[in-house]
Amino acid sequence: MTTEDLHELAEKETDRQRQLRDRILYCAAAGCVSCGSHATRDAIKKALKERNLEKEVEVLGTGCMGLCGEGPLVKISSDGSVYERVDEETGRRIVEEHLCEGRKVGAHLIDTSQPFFSSQQKIVLEHCGKINAESIDEYIAAGGYGALARVVTEMQPQDVIEEIRKSGLRGRGGAGYPTGLKWGIVRKAKSEQKYAVCNADEGDPGAFMDRSVLEGDPHRILEGMAIAGYAVGANQGYIYIRAEYPLAIERLKLAIKQAERLGLLGNRIFESDFNFRIDLRIGAGAFVCGEETALLRSIQGRRGRPRPRPPYPSEVGLWGMPTLINNVETYANVAPIINRGSAWFAGIGTPKSTGTKVFALAGAIRNTGLIEVPMGIPLRNIIFDIGGGTPEGTEFKAAQTGGPSGGCIPAEHLDLPVDYESLATVGSIMGSGGLIVMDSTSNMVEVAKYFMDFCMDESCGKCIPCRVGTVHIYGLLDTISRGKGTTDDLALLEELCVMVKETSLCGLGQSASNPVLSTLKFFRHEYTDLLSKPESFVPSVSPDPASAGPADGPAANDGHDSTTHA
Amino acid sequence: MASTTTSRPPDSREAAQRHPSGDNRFKLLDRTITKHHNSGDALIEVLHAAQGIFGYLENDLLIYIARALRLPLSRVYGVATFYHFFSLKPSGKHTFVLCMGTACYVKGAAVIHKEVEHHCQCKFGETTADGNVSLVQARCVGSCGLAPVAVVDGQVAGKLTAASSLDRIKQWQDEEVTR
Numbered sequence: 209m210t211t212e213d214l215h216e217l218a219e220k221e222t223d224r225q226r227q228l229r230d231r232i233l234y235c236a237a238a239g240c241v242s243c244g245s246h247a248t249r250d251a252i253k254k255a256l257k258e259r260n261l262e263k264e265v266e267v268l269g270t271g272c273m274g275l276c277g278e279g280p281l282v283k284i285s286s287d288g289s290v291y292e293r294v295d296e297e298t299g300r301r302i303v304e305e306h307l308c309e310g311r312k313v314g315a316h317l318i319d320t321s322q323p324f325f326s327s328q329q330k331i332v333l334e335h336c337g338k339i340n341a342e343s344i345d346e347y348i349a350a351g352g353y354g355a356l357a358r359v360v361t362e363m364q365p366q367d368v369i370e371e372i373r374k375s376g377l378r379g380r381g382g383a384g385y386p387t388g389l390k391w392g393i394v395r396k397a398k399s400e401q402k403y404a405v406c407n408a409d410e411g412d413p414g415a416f417m418d419r420s421v422l423e424g425d426p427h428r429i430l431e432g433m434a435i436a437g438y439a440v441g442a443n444q445g446y447i448y449i450r451a452e453y454p455l456a457i458e459r460l461k462l463a464i465k466q467a468e469r470l471g472l473l474g475n476r477i478f479e480s481d482f483n484f485r486i487d488l489r490i491g492a493g494a495f496v497c498g499e500e501t502a503l504l505r506s507i508q509g510r511r512g513r514p515r516p517r518p519p520y521p522s523e524v525g526l527w528g529m530p531t532l533i534n535n536v537e538t539y540a541n542v543a544p545i546i547n548r549g550s551a552w553f554a555g556i557g558t559p560k561s562t563g564t565k566v567f568a569l570a571g572a573i574r575n576t577g578l579i580e581v582p583m584g585i586p587l588r589n590i591i592f593d594i595g596g597g598t599p600e601g602t603e604f605k606a607a608q609t610g611g612p613s614g615g616c617i618p619a620e621h622l623d624l625p626v627d628y629e630s631l632a633t634v635g636s637i638m639g640s641g642g643l644i645v646m647d648s649t650s651n652m653v654e655v656a657k658y659f660m661d662f663c664m665d666e667s668c669g670k671c672i673p674c675r676v677g678t679v680h681i682y683g684l685l686d687t688i689s690r691g692k693g694t695t696d697d698l699a700l701l702e703e704l705c706v707m708v709k710e711t712s713l714c715g716l717g718q719s720a721s722n723p724v725l726s727t728l729k730f731f732r733h734e735y736t737d738l739l740s741k742p743e744s745f746v747p748s749v750s751p752d753p754a755s756a757g758p759a760d761g762p763a764a765n766d767g768h769d770s771t772t773h774a
Numbered sequence: 775m776a777s778t779t780t781s782r783p784p785d786s787r788e789a790a791q792r793h794p795s796g797d798n799r800f801k802l803l804d805r806t807i808t809k810h811h812n813s814g815d816a817l818i819e820v821l822h823a824a825q826g827i828f829g830y831l832e833n834d835l836l837i838y839i840a841r842a843l844r845l846p847l848s849r850v851y852g853v854a855t856f857y858h859f860f861s862l863k864p865s866g867k868h869t870f871v872l873c874m875g876t877a878c879y880v881k882g883a884a885v886i887h888k889e890v891e892h893h894c895q896c897k898f899g900e901t902t903a904d905g906n907v908s909l910v911q912a913r914c915v916g917s918c919g920l921a922p923v924a925v926v927d928g929q930v931a932g933k934l935t936a937a938s939s940l941d942r943i944k945q946w947q948d949e950e951v952t953r
Contacts, residue, residue: 239919242930276919413875413914451822451859452915490822492857495913509817510849511856570877570918577919608876642918644876658879662913668856 209471210479211357214348217470221349229264230307231285234294236269236341237276237423238416238455239577244295245269245280251296252282255303265307271424273337275324277576283337291316323593324575329556331564332540333580336424341459344466347427353472355546356431359438360478368439369395372542375550376562381407381498381535382610382639383715384561384628390532393522394440397530402442404433405526405533407503408449408456411495412611413662415642417566418536420578422449422456425540426463430486432539434473435546437484440532445486448503451493460488495612495666499714500533502668513670514714535640537566557583561627565641571608572598572647581626588622591645602647606730610639612659612666613719615726616652635726637719652731653738656724657685663720674717677708681724693739702728793838799827800838807842814845817853821860830861858913866901866908868946870939871925875914878922882935886922887911889936893943906950907943 225231234240234249249267256262273281278292282302289312291302298316305311320326330336339346347353359368373388394402406429410418422429433445449457464486467473475483489507496502497512500521506512507526525531541563545553554562561583567590570576574596581590587607591597598604606616615636617624624630628638646655664678684701687693705721705728712718728735793800806823810816820839825831831854840850854860872890874883887898890909896902898911917923920932926942 238930239917239932242917242920242923242932276917279919410916411913413879414877414918415914416916416918419916452912490819491859492818492822493859493913494857506818509813509815509819509853511853568918570921571880576877576921611876642876644880644918646880650880658876666913 209477211361214353214357217345218349218351221345225266225349228266229261231266231268232302232307233268233270233273233283233285233337235271235273235279235281235337237272237336237420238453239272239276240279240281241455243279247296248280248282248294248299251299252303255300259303259308261303261307265303268340269342270338271336271341272333272420272578274328274333274579275318275575275577277574278318281318281337288320290318290320292318323589324577324579324596327585327589327594328580329564329582330580331544331553331556332421332428332537332566333424333578334544335428336420336578339425341424341426342462344427344463344470347425351547352427352543353431355543356434356438356472357478359435359546360480360482365395365439365441368435368546371550372439372545373550375545375553376560377538377541377545377553378561378628379535380537380541380565380640382613382637384638387534387538390522390534391436391439393520394442394530394532397523399530401444401527401529402440403526403529403531404437404440404442404445405503405507405531406433406445406447406536406539407498407500407533408447408453408536409491409498409503410450410453410536410640411498411666412613412640412642414568414570414608414644415611415640416568417578417641419453419456420568421536421540421566422453423459426456426459427467428540428543429460429536430463430467430473432542433486434477434484435542436532436534436539438482440530442532443483443485445484446489446507446526447486448489448491448497448507450491457488457490464488494668495662496668496714496716499716502714503533504531511668513668514716516713537641558625558627560629565626565638567641567643569595569643569645571644572602572649573645574599583627584625586623587617587626590626590643591622595645598645598647602649604645605648605650606646606652608636608644608646608655608723609642610637610719610722611642612662613637613715613722614639615722616646616655616730617726618730620730635722635729637722651689652727652734653685653689656727657682657689659723660685660720663716667716667720671711671713671717673708673711674713674720677704677712677717678720680704681708681721685724688735688738691738691740693735695739698735698739802827803839804842807839812843814843814849817843817845817850818857821850821854825860830864832862863901864905865910867906867950868927869908869910869925870943871910871912871915872898872939873912873915873917873921873923873925875912875916875918875921875923877918878914881921883922886924886934886936886939890939890943893940904950907946 234245253267256265280294282291282294301313305313369391377387378384408418494512497506499514502512502514504526521531557563564580564582566580606618608616621634631638660682664682667674667678669675684697705724709721836850840847894902898909901908917930922934923932
């Protein structure tokens with residue numbers, strides 16, 4: 209494979225597409241598949257066959273089209289019309305009315321000029337929903353592997369790192385470490401063997417960005433990893449992916465096979481001396497494996513338990529060798545930066561947080577789905593313009609970012625720009641991109657308890673603050689939520705949260721108390737309303753059921769919980 | 775006396791791998807083990823393969839894997855119990871995996887959780903007494919746009935209510951009765 213061969217392949221595929229009368233794209237991401245998009249596809253194919261159009265009109269499955277709550281989604285390539293809730297009957301009508309008679313099927317047509325579509329800026333997701341996720345030819349026709357060709361044949365590794373550094377790209381896994389800097393450290397580390405790892409262990413509940421990218425544009429990740437491998441001097445890559453994402457695993461396996469067949473992965477890539485292979489490693493359901501040192505241990509077949517840093521994986525990683533670890537979305541940004549230049553990328557977003565961020569919008573919001581927005585956009589725009597606000601009759605209460613490691617942002621901070629620094633000022637984090645909206649029906653103490661239950665269960669048990677602290681925080685939250693807490697319990701809760709945050713070994717423990725601390729900061733009254741009043745507090749053996757305060761939960765009074773900490 | 779303890783001849787290693795029961799499924803597992811050159815680093819891949827072939831990881835299987843990969847049994851057992859995905863007990867005929875991710879939680883998964891437990895008379899993480907239905911709790915299946923979600927016998931079912939979830943479980947139970 210040479211650069212010329214790549215161009216030839218791209219032209220061949222473009223020609224093939226040009227000769228078609230039209231292309232019908234259906235969303236084949238997990239969300240739409242579970243709504244029955246395969247049945248829709250079959251109905252469309254059958255309708256085409258009945259009209260002898262099956263050779264002129266291509267039907268293809270793409271990655272996520274964004275509006276996951278309204279699936280299955282179908283798009284007509286020639287005029288860009290998007291249809292929602294396309295069942296078999298509607299699929300047949302689209303062929304009959306739209307394709308044959310040129311009449312749009314009004315009832316299912318989505319208005320693509322609405323802010324959900326017009327306010328987005330797509331870089332990471334530029335191919336999602338536009339190309340066949342299972343075809344390497346289509347990826348190449350869309351300019352794919354061009355960046356890798358350029359890097360390998362024209363650029364020095366140092367230049368690649370410099371380009372990434374100048375773009376201002378920061379790690380999209382949540383912490384926001386400058387990517388160029390990390391690549392530079394791995395490059396400088398002296399070792400015969402280096403590795404590049406892609407962290408696709410998307411464990412935050414409510415986050416499905418990485419899954420959507422892997423399902424919709426798997427070659428983008430392979431290309432990004434190969435470029436990274438060239439830059440840092442690695443010849444072996446690993447993608448560590450959750451076992452819960454079977455479709456993404458299947459597509460990645462296929463993509464790796466296709467790339468190997470064309471010589472885009474393997475030995476002597478683009479007839480240079482650069483060799484790079486990628487293998488998959490399937491996770492087994494442990495949230496802590498999203499932490500980089502735990503992830504590395506898991507790749508080596510051990511329990512996913514973190515270790516203290518330094519040494520950082522960029523110096524001592526897989527099998528003791530320097531290892532580069534980046535998130536899926538970070539790798540997805542690499543090829544566009546090489547193609548369009550660092551200045552272009554640095555011009556998007558804010559000076560400190562450049563580029564775009566993909567968010568998974570879910571919860572109490574009208575438009576649930578996958579969105580990509582420039583950094584620094586106010587939270588209000590995301591929730592009310594793109595998301596369409598909360599459902600009828602309810603009021604916005606809080607937005608939760610960063611999953612169990614993040615915090616709840618209340619209505620008064622809605623104008624906060626979404627970037628790494630601003631989110632940190634209100635006690636939340638950017639996180640990997642899950643954005644869950646809560647309305648007036650959500651009880652914030654219960655929300656905090658939900659996240660603590662998660663962290664308690666997922667704590668690996670290695671360090672004591674996290675293993676024991678989370679259990680006690682959960683116990684205190686439980687006591688308070690049942691209306692049996694005292695002011696002392698609340699004080700102890702805060703003290704314990706700070707202690708766990710400051711003394712835990714890894715990110716899981718260090719951020720486990722964020723949901724509690726942020727809800728305490730902004731929704732403190734919900735906690736204090738639940739406290740039993742000091743004067744009616746009876747720490748004796750004969751509890752008075754009426755003294756349990758304004759409890760809304762099942763007040764099974766045993767009188768012991770509140771006395772424990774008195 | 776020749777020191778054969780340091781490096782075992784290849785045929786004895788093969789013999790150590792062959793399972794005395796003669797169960798053909800072990801041959802399938804051996805294929806995965808050989809693919810990874812009997813390396814202990816591939817333990818998680820081998821456990822995935824074993825669970826895929828046998829359905830769950832019984833003690834005998836863990837001992838077999840430990841010997842094939844030349845790892846202490848404590849390591850194999852430790853890894854198998856550390857990860858949620860591996861199951862050491864057989865699962866029921868049908869599985870109902872309820873997603874308890876944040877989006878599902880906000881949209882009422884807790885109510886479904888309670889109702890289903892009540893109906894099945896068993897907790898999530900357990901199998902009904904008749905071995906028909908296993909209730910499993912998932913962290914997040916990533917179909918947040920369809921919350922609340924459950925994976926019902928491998929198929930994602932979205933926008934569930936307590937009633938529609940119970941309908942599916944009742945259907946399995948009815949099938950069992952008519953059988």
